[in-house]
Amino acid sequence: MSRVSVPCHVKGTVALQVGDVRTSQGRPGVLVIDVTFPSVAPFELQEITFKNYYTAFLTIRVRQHTSTHTPAKWVTCLRDYCLMPDPHSEEGAQEYVSLFKQQMLCDMARVLELRLILRQPSPLWLSFTVEELQIYQQGPKSPSMTFPKWLSHPVPCEQPAPLLEGLPEPSRVSSEVQQMWALTEMIRASHTSTRIGRFDVDGCYDLNLLSYT
Amino acid sequence: MLQEESDLSLIIAQIVQKLKGSNLYAQLERQAWASLQRPEIKLESLKEDIKEFFKISGWEKKLQNAVYSELSVFPLPSHPAAPPEHLKEPLVYMRKAQGSWEKRILKSLNSMCTELSIPLARKRPVGEQKELLNKWNEMGTDEPDLSLFRPVYAPKDFLEVLINLRNPNYENGDSLSFRTHLGLIQVPLKVKDIPELKEFFVELGLTTGQLGIDDSTQVPPELFENEHVRIGQKVLAEQDSAAAQQYVRQGSPTALRAELWALILNISSQPEDILYYEQLKTNVIQHDLLVDSLIYKDVKLTASNDDYYFVFEDYLYQVLLCFSRDTSVLGHFAYSSASPPKSYIRGKLGLEEYAVFYPPNGVIPFHGFSMYVAPLCFLYHEPSKLYQIFREMYVRFFFRLHSISSHPSLFYHLREIGAQPLRISFKWMVRAFSGYLATDQLLLLWDRILGYNSLEILAGKILAAAVFAFRAVNLMEVTSLAAAEAVLADLSTLKVMPLLQIFLFATVT
Numbered sequence: 001m002s003r004v005s006v007p008c009h010v011k012g013t014v015a016l017q018v019g020d021v022r023t024s025q026g027r028p029g030v031l032v033i034d035v036t037f038p039s040v041a042p043f044e045l046q047e048i049t050f051k052n053y054y055t056a057f058l059t060i061r062v063r064q065h066t067s068t069h070t071p072a073k074w075v076t077c078l079r080d081y082c083l084m085p086d087p088h089s090e091e092g093a094q095e096y097v098s099l100f101k102q103q104m105l106c107d108m109a110r111v112l113e114l115r116l117i118l119r120q121p122s123p124l125w126l127s128f129t130v131e132e133l134q135i136y137q138q139g140p141k142s143p144s145m146t147f148p149k150w151l152s153h154p155v156p157c158e159q160p161a162p163l164l165e166g167l168p169e170p171s172r173v174s175s176e177v178q179q180m181w182a183l184t185e186m187i188r189a190s191h192t193s194t195r196i197g198r199f200d201v202d203g204c205y206d207l208n209l210l211s212y213t
Numbered sequence: 214m215l216q217e218e219s220d221l222s223l224i225i226a227q228i229v230q231k232l233k234g235s236n237l238y239a240q241l242e243r244q245a246w247a248s249l250q251r252p253e254i255k256l257e258s259l260k261e262d263i264k265e266f267f268k269i270s271g272w273e274k275k276l277q278n279a280v281y282s283e284l285s286v287f288p289l290p291s292h293p294a295a296p297p298e299h300l301k302e303p304l305v306y307m308r309k310a311q312g313s314w315e316k317r318i319l320k321s322l323n324s325m326c327t328e329l330s331i332p333l334a335r336k337r338p339v340g341e342q343k344e345l346l347n348k349w350n351e352m353g354t355d356e357p358d359l360s361l362f363r364p365v366y367a368p369k370d371f372l373e374v375l376i377n378l379r380n381p382n383y384e385n386g387d388s389l390s391f392r393t394h395l396g397l398i399q400v401p402l403k404v405k406d407i408p409e410l411k412e413f414f415v416e417l418g419l420t421t422g423q424l425g426i427d428d429s430t431q432v433p434p435e436l437f438e439n440e441h442v443r444i445g446q447k448v449l450a451e452q453d454s455a456a457a458q459q460y461v462r463q464g465s466p467t468a469l470r471a472e473l474w475a476l477i478l479n480i481s482s483q484p485e486d487i488l489y490y491e492q493l494k495t496n497v498i499q500h501d502l503l504v505d506s507l508i509y510k511d512v513k514l515t516a517s518n519d520d521y522y523f524v525f526e527d528y529l530y531q532v533l534l535c536f537s538r539d540t541s542v543l544g545h546f547a548y549s550s551a552s553p554p555k556s557y558i559r560g561k562l563g564l565e566e567y568a569v570f571y572p573p574n575g576v577i578p579f580h581g582f583s584m585y586v587a588p589l590c591f592l593y594h595e596p597s598k599l600y601q602i603f604r605e606m607y608v609r610f611f612f613r614l615h616s617i618s619s620h621p622s623l624f625y626h627l628r629e630i631g632a633q634p635l636r637i638s639f640k641w642m643v644r645a646f647s648g649y650l651a652t653d654q655l656l657l658l659w660d661r662i663l664g665y666n667s668l669e670i671l672a673g674k675i676l677a678a679a680v681f682a683f684r685a686v687n688l689m690e691v692t693s694l695a696a697a698e699a700v701l702a703d704l705s706t707l708k709v710m711p712l713l714q715i716f717l718f719a720t721v722t
Binding site: 049051053054086088089090091093094095096097098123124125126127128132134197198199200201204205206207208209210211212213 | 291305319556567
C-alpha cells in the first residue's frame with residue numbers, strides 16, 4: 001500500500017512527575033511528546049514508524065477534527081502498547097517499530113494532533129525516548145485502468161469447422177504449446193546468481209596494510 | 214496477522230532468491246527437464262506431475278532439507294526502515310564496541326606487518342608454488358621460523374573487552390544492589406531462567422534416554438541404546454534434516470555421527486563441491502598470506518601439542534589455509550555483528566575498484582582457532598568434506614564465539630558467574646570446549662549444539678557453573694589461586710551429560 005509522509009512538528013518531551021523536579025531523587029518514568037501538523041489539513045493516518053530508545057510502553061492519544069462546533073476531544077487510540085517485553089532488559093530497546101491504523105482503537109480520520117505518552121517503569125535506564133518519528137497517510141491509489149471494450153468483452157468466436165479424424169483439437173494443442181513456452185520463458189528469465197569466488201583484482205592481490213575506514 | 218503474513222512472504226521470497234543461486238536449483242532444473250521423457254508426465258498436468266515425480270524420487274526431500282538449512286541461519290525479518298547495520302546488531306553501543314574491537318585487531322595485524330616487513334599478501338614465485346604443491350599432504354613436516362609471529366589476540370583479550378562493555382544508558386550508581394559488583398559482565402541482557410531452560414532443553418530431562426548417560430557399561434543396551442541406534446539408522450535412510458536435528462538432541466551413536474551431522478548441516482559432497490575445494494587449494498598455492506603464518510603458529514601451539522589431535526596436523530593446514538581464501542564465507546557477515554577487514558591493492562589506496570577484503574574470507578584467526586577444526590577430524594577423513602563441514606559449523610555457530618553481539622547465545626549467561634570463575638571458564642567457552650573436554654565428551658556436547666541449533670548449552674550458567682559445583686569439594690582443599698586454576702583447568706575426566714542433566718533437572722532452584 002503506498003504511503004505518503006506527513007510533515008510534522010515534534011514538540012520537546014515533557015516529563016510527568018509528582019513534586020519538584022529539582023529536589024526529587026528519582027528520574028521520571030512518564031514522558032509526553034506532542035506531535036502537531038501545522039501546515040497540513042486534517043488527514044487520515046495510515047502508519048506511524050519510529051525507532052525506540054528504551055521506552056517500555058507506549059500510549060497514543062489523538063485529537064480529531066469534528067465537523068460540528070463542539071471542541072475536538074482527545075481520544076486514546078493505542079493503550080499501553082508493549083515495546084519491551086521485560087522493561088529491565090535490552091530486548092526491544094532499540095528496535096524499529098511500525099504501528100498501523102488497523103491496530104488503533106478508534107478511527108484515525110481527520111487527525112489534528114497526536115500525543116505520545118511514553119512509559120519506562122524500570123529505574124535501570126538513565127533516559128528513554130522515541131526517535132526518527134515518521135507519520136504517514138495513505139498515498140494515492142493506483143489509477144484504475146479502463147480497457148477498450150473489445151479487450152474486456154471479446155466477441156465469441158464461431159464454431160470451427162469439424163476436424164479430420166485422428167488429429168487433436170487445435171485449442172488443446174495451442175494451450176499445451178503455450179504452457180511449454182511459458183515454462184521455457186520462466187526458466188530463461190530466472191538468472192542463477194553464480195558465486196564468482198574471486199578475491200583478487202585482475203589476478204593481483206598484493207596488499208600493503210589493512211584499512212581502518 | 215497482516216504483519217506476520219507479509220513477514221512470511223518476505224522470508225519465502227528471500228529463501229527462494231538464495232536457493233536460486235545454488236547447485237540444488239541447477240540439479241532440480243536438470244531433473245525437471247529430464248523427467249519430461251517419462252510417460253507419467255503429461256503436458257496438461259505438467260506442474261502436478263513434475264511435483265509428484267520430485268516427491269517420489271526424493272528430490273522434494275532434498276529441497277526441504279535445503280530450505281530447513283536456510284531457515285536455521287536466517288535472521289528474523291526486520292523492519293523496512295532498519296539499516297543493514299541494525300540487522301547485524303540492533304544495540305548501538307554493542308556495534309560501537311565491536312567496531313573498536315575490530316579496529317584493535319587491525320592495528321595489531323598492521324603493526325606486525327610493519328615490524329616484520331612482511332606483506333599482508335604476495336603472489337608466490339613459480340618454484341615456491343611447485344614446492345608447496347608437492348608437500349601439500351605433509352605440511353606439518355615444515356618447520357618454518359615462526360618465533361617472530363604472535364597471535365593477534367587470545368580469548369582473554371576478548372574477555373577484557375566484554376568486561377569493559379558498558380551501556381551508556383544504564384544506571385551504574387551506588388544505589389543499585391551490590392550483586393552487580395560481583396559479576397564482571399555489566400550488560401543487562403535477558404537470559405533464560407531455569408524453568409525456561411528446562412523447557413528449551415526438555416529432551417535432556419531425567420526421564421529421556423541420553424547417549425553419554427544411558428549407554429554406559431552398567432546399563433543394558435536393550436533399555437535405550439539399541440533402539441536409539443535403530444532410530445538413527447532410520448533417520449539416515451529417510452534423509453530428513455529436521456528429523457536428524459531432533460534425533461541428535463539425545464546424542465548421536467559414534468558410527469552414525471558423521472552422516473547425521475552432514476545431514477543436519479545439509480552437506481553432501483557433490484562434484485561441484487570437490488571442484489570448489491580444489492579451486493581454493495589452487496588459491497593457496499598461488500598466493501601467500503600473512504594469516505597463513507598465524508595459522509601455522511596456532512596449529513603448532515595448540516593442536517600439535519594435544520594428545521588427541523596432533524595426528525591431524527596436516528589436515529588442519531589443508532582446511533584452514535583454504536578457509537582463509539573462501540569468499541563464500543563473507544555471506545555470514547550479513548547476520549554477524551562483525552565486519553570483514555578491508556584493504557587496497559598496493560598503490561591504489563582509496564580507489565574503490567581496488568578495494569578487497571583481507572583475508573578473502575574476512576576472518577582473522579586468533580589463538581586457539583584451529584581447535585574448532587580438530588575434533589571434526591575424527592569424523593571426516595576426506596579433505597573436501599571435512600572442509601565443508603567445518604565451514605558450515607563456523608558460519609552457523611563458531612563465529613558467535615568471538616564477536617560482541619546481543620544475540621542470545623554466548624555471554625548472556627556469563628553475568629551469572631562470578632569474576633574469578635569467569636576468567637578461568639571463558640576460554641573454554643570461546644573454544645566451544647574443544648581441547649578441554651575429552652573428545653568423546655566434546656562430540657556429545659556438539660551433538661546438542663547441532664540438535665538445538667544454539668550455543669546456549671555452552672554458556673555459563675549451564676555448563677561452567679555445573680563444572681564448578683562439581684569441583685567444589687576439590688576446591689575446598691586448595692590454598693592458592695594457582696592450585697585452584699590447576700584443579701579447574703583439567704576437564705579431561707569430566708562427563709558432560711550427567712552434569713548438564715543434574716544441573717538443569719535435578720537441583721532445587
